[in-house]
Amino acid sequence: MTGPILRYITYWPVNLVFVLLSYLLSPALAALSLLTGPRLPGILQWFSTLDADLDGGIGQGVKGYHADLTSWRLWWQRTCWICRNPAHGWQSRLLGMPASGTIIIEQQISEAPKNQWYVMETAKGTRFFCFKRDLPLFGGFYLKIWLGWVNKAYDGQNHHYAFQIAPKRTKT
Secondary structure (H helix, E strand, C coil): CHHHHHHHHHHHHHHHHHHHHHHHHHHHHHHHHHHHCCCCCHHHHHHCCCCCCCCHHHHCCCCCCCCCCCHHHHHHHHHHHHHHCCCHHHHHHCCCEECCCCEEEEEEEEECCEEEEEEEECCCCCEEEEEEEEEECCCCEEEEEEEEECCCCCCCCEECEEEEEEEEECCC
16 A cells, blocks of 8 residues: 555645645636537636636535626636536546546445445456545534545546645535
């Protein structure tokens, strides 16, 4: 398991650069989208998510996202979407692991508290891992922790690199 952990640590600074760039460029990328449409051209879409365009919050029913916005409000909504999904394209295409032929070697799942551990192997024999944990906090909040490569290939091609530690509100 040393190889996948070292690979993960090595990729972390690159991931951090792309996430920070996503945040910094999000206002300009959202402005460009007002001219080009909700899907950014070429690899610029990699600064957001690959499985949805910049209006993805509408189709996914994310609270606060609306279909009838124009001008500044649409720009702000798309800026927020990029910041909600920073660098997912880079995390998938550059830092991700190929989904085709990947198998799960080990899987441990518990629900109370939510805890998931996966060890997967690509068709070429490269191993990688995914650790997910929802750590209960207080006042209806929990700490969402995702490390490794996501066990589901959201774009259908790659398991994207994940480094997420964030407080979330418990769904009621």
